[in-house]
Amino acid sequence: MIEWSQHLPVLQVVVPLIVAPIIVLFRNKNIAWFLATATAFFSLYTSIELLTIVQESGPIDYAIGNWERHVGIVYHIDIANAYILTIVSAVSAFVFPYSYHSIQQEIPEYKLHHFYAALVLCLTGLLGIAATGDAFNVFVFLEISSLSTYALVAMGDKPGKPPRASLAAYRYLIMGTIGGTFILLGIGFLYMMTGTLNMAELSEKLPALSDTSTVRAAFAFITVGASIKLALFPVHTWLPNIYTHAPNVVSAFLSSTATKVSYYVLLRAMYTLFGAALAAQALQLKLLIGPMALVAIFLGSFNAIKQTNIKKILAFSSVAQIGYMVLGLSMNNLDGLTGGLIHLFNHALMKGGLFMAVGCMFYRYQSVELSDLKGVGRTMPFTTFAFVLGGLGLIGVPLTAGFISKWYLVLGAFEADVWWLAILILIASLMAVMYIFKVIETAYFQEPNTDIEVSEAPLSMLVPTYALVLASVYFGIFTEPMLGAAREAAEMFLSAGGM
Amino acid sequence: MNILLATSTTAMSGEGVYNYGLVIFLMMTGLYLVLAKGNMIKSVIGLNIFQVSVIMFYVSMGRVEHGTAPILLEQDLPHHDSEHGHDNHDDSEDHGLLQTRSDVALASTADGNHDADGGTDSDVHPQAHPEDTEANSPSLHTVDGRTAYSNPLPHVLMLTAIVVGVATTALALALVVRIREYYETIEEDIVDAIENRLQKEEAQS
C-alpha cells in the first residue's frame, strides 16, 4: 500500500497542476467549477495537514525524483511556508465556490472552462512558489502564476467599453516580467558563486561569500524583483488598476494571495538565504525599506480616501496594507515580524471578504461606483453588513483580526525604539476609518436608487463572503492558532534563518 | 612555452571582462526599450532582448575553456573504456596517446604552473602523436587527458527561461491586439492621452 501521506508536500502542488489540464479537456462550465472547487478544498486539507505535521515534528523535506539536494529539486516545508500554503488554500476554498454566479455575469459562457483552468493554474503557481526549497523552481512557478494572472485580469474588459483591464494587465506584464527577470538574475549570481540552487545549501554557503560584490548585487536584484511583485512603493503602480478592473472573483483571489506569496519570497530571501551572510547590510536595507513602507501606508490611505470607485478604494487600501506588512519586516524584531506575518493573514481574509462583498453588490447593480450604490445598505442589508465587518477589520477595531496585527506592529515599534511609529500607525488607522466610512455613508445614509429592482445576492455568493469575513472576526477573538504559527515563523526567520 | 601560457592567461582575463560588459550593455538596451514607453511592439521586443541577454549571461557562466557541449563523447562512455581493446584503434596507440599527454602535462608542470589556468594548449605538442585516428582525436577539448565539458546546468535552466520568454511574449502580444482593437493605436502615449480624455468625460457625466 502506498503511504500517500508521505507524499503530501508534492501533492499539494501536483494535484492542482493535474486538475488544470483536466478542466481544459471538459468544455462544461459546471464540471470546470466543480473540479476547481474540489481542488481548492483538497488543497486546504493538505495544507492544514502539513501545518499540523510541521508544528508537531518540525520541517519536512521531500526529494522529488529521490535525488539528493545537490542533484535534484527538494521540497522543504517548514512553519513559514506551511503557514502561507494554508492561507492561499483557504482563500481559494472560499473564493472558488463563490465564483459560480459571479464570473458567469462577467465573461461569456464559452470561455468559462478556460477561466477555471487559468484560475487553478494560478493556484498551482502560488502553491509551488511557497512549497519549494529550490531557488530556480521558485522562478518557474512564479511565471506560472504570473502568466495566468495576466489573462485572468484581462477578462475584466466590458464589451464596448475601453479595455482597461487589458491595459492594466499589459502594464502589469511589463513590470512583473522585469521583476521576475531581476529575480532570475539574482538567482544566477547566487548560483555563480556557490554552484548550487538548493536553498538549504545556499544558506550554508553564502555566509562565507558575503564579502563579494556579486552576492551583494544578487541581494539587491532579488529584493527589488520581489518588491515589484509585492507592490511595495515605489514599484506599486501596477496594483490599483489591476484590482479595480479585474473580474470580481479575480480581484478577491489575487488581493488575498499574490502579494502575500511575494512577501514570503522576500522573507525567504532576506532571512534564509542572505540572513546570516549579510546581517549588517540587511540592517541598512531595512532602514531603506522602512521609510518606503511608511510612504506606502500614507500614500495608499490618502489615495483611497479620494476615490469614488469602491474597488479602487480597496485597491489603494491594499497598497497601504502591504506597507504595514513591510513595516513589520523593517523593524527586524520578533514582535514586528510577527505583526507583519499576522497582518498578512488578516489582510488576506479581510480584503478577500471585502472584494467578495463588493462583487455581490456588482452582481445586482452592475456597478461599483459609489454614486450608483447609494442606499445599498437597505437594498442588500446582508451584503453591506459583511462589508462593514470587513471594513472594521481593516481599520483594526478590537475583536477583529486586524486589531491583533496592528497591536503587534505597535509592540514591535516600541521594541525597536521607534515609538513614534506607533503614532503614525494610529493616524493611518484613522485614515482607514475615513475611507471605510465613506462607503458606509453612501450605503446607509443615502436614498437608494428606486429605478432598479434589486434583491440580495444569491446564497452561493453570500455564504462564502460571510464565511471569510466571520473568519476574520473569529481569529480576532480566538487568536492563538494563527498567531502561534505566525510567531513561530517569525522566530524561525530571525534566529537561524530557517533550513 | 612560458610566453605562450602567459599570453593565453591574459587573453582569458581580457575575455572575462569584455564578455560580461557586452552582455550588460545588451541587457540595459533591452531594459531601456521597455521602460521608454513608446510603441508597444517595440516594448515587447525590448523585453525579449532583456530576457535573452540574461540567458546569454547564464550560458556564458557555464562555459569552460577548451570545453565542448555537455554531450558525452564516444571515448568518455564507460562501455568504450572497457572495450577499447576491440575498437578501431589498438591498445598501444590509445595508451600511448594518454601517456604522451600526461608526459607532456608533467613536462609543462615542471616548466610553469599550468594548473593556474587549468588547461594546457593541446596544439603545443604536435609531435607526441604521429597517428591520430578520427575516432580518438580529442585535440580541441582535452585537458589533462580528460575531456572538458561545459557545465550543463545553466543550459537546462536557460531552456526553461527561453520557453518562459516566448510564453510572456505571446501573452503580451495578445494583450496588445486587444488594446489596439479599441484604441486603434499601439503607441503608449496616445493610449494614455485617450484614457485621460475618456476619464474626464466619465467624471463629468
Add this chain to the structure above:
Amino acid sequence: MTFVSTITLVFFVLLAVVAVAIGKMRSLFAAVMLSGIFSLLSASLFVLMDAVDVAFTEAAVGAGISTVLMLMVLHLTSDKETHSNEVKVFPLLIAVLCGAVLLYATQDMPHFGDPNAYIHQSATADHYLNQSYDDSHIPNIVTTVLASYRGFDTLGETTVVLTAAVAVMLLLGRPKEEEHDLSKSPDPIIEVGAKMLIPYILLFALYVQFHGDFGPGGGFQAGVMFAAAYILHALSGTVRSAQEAASENVVEKLIPLGVLLYAAVGVWCVLKGGNFLEYNALDPEHPAHGQHLGILLVELGVGITVFSAMLMIFYKFALRGREVR
C-alpha cells in the same frame, strides 16, 4: 586571442549594433525583422559557447515563433511606423543605474571560461558530468538533467506552455460564429515550395524528438518544429484549409494531454513505490532502464504540449482579424 574568441567578440558587437538599431528604427516591420536577426545571432553565440540545446531552442522559439507572432500582430494592427523616438531621460537613468550595479557585480565573478569557477567544482557539476551516464545511460547530459534530475522544473515549464495556451485562448478566443479567416491563398510559388519542405520538417522534428538523448534536441525543440510545419502549411494556403489537417478541437484537446502524460509518469512512479518522478522505481532491477523510460515518456509529453500549444496560439492570432470597421 583564439579564433573562437574572436568570432565571439564579433557576434557580441553585431548583437549590440542590432539592439541599438531596433531602438532607433521607426519602421515596425524592420524592427521585428531585426529582432528575428537578434535571436538568430544569439543562437549562433550559444553554439559558440557550447550551449547547443539552448541554441537550438532559441533558434526555433525565439527566431521562429516570436517573430511569426509579432508579424501577425503587425498584420492585425496594420501600423507601419512609430513616431516617438526621442531619448527618454528617466528610463535611461534607470538603465544606466542598473548597468552600473551589474558591472559592480562582475568584479568578483569568475572569469569567462575559467574551469576552476565555483560552479564547475561543485558537487552538483561533479555528479552531472561524471554520474549522469551511470544513472540514465544517456550521453546528452542536458537531457538527463532536464528530464530527470530537474524533471520537476521541466514539468513546471510544460505547465507554463499550457498556461500560455490557455491564456491566449482566453484573450483572443471568439465564439465559432465570429471567427473570420481573412487569410488569402498566397503565391503558387509559396504553396509549392512549402509543400516540398513540410515533409522534411516533419521528419526532422520526429528525429529531433527521439534523438535528444544523443545529440541536441528533445521535446521542446521537436514540438516547436512540428508546429512550424503546420504553421507553414497554414501560411502557404489558408488557415481554414490547414485546419483540415489539425482542427482546433483536436489541438485544444492535445495541449493538456502532454502535461497529463508528464504528471502521470510522476504518479506512476509513486504507485510503484517511489517518490514523485523517481524513474528508478519504474524498473527496480535496472534503474537506468527506468530512467530511460521515464525520460522518453516525459519528453514525449513535452513535445505534445509544445506542439499543440504553439499551433493553437498561432490559430488564435490568425483568426482574430475582423472585417475592417
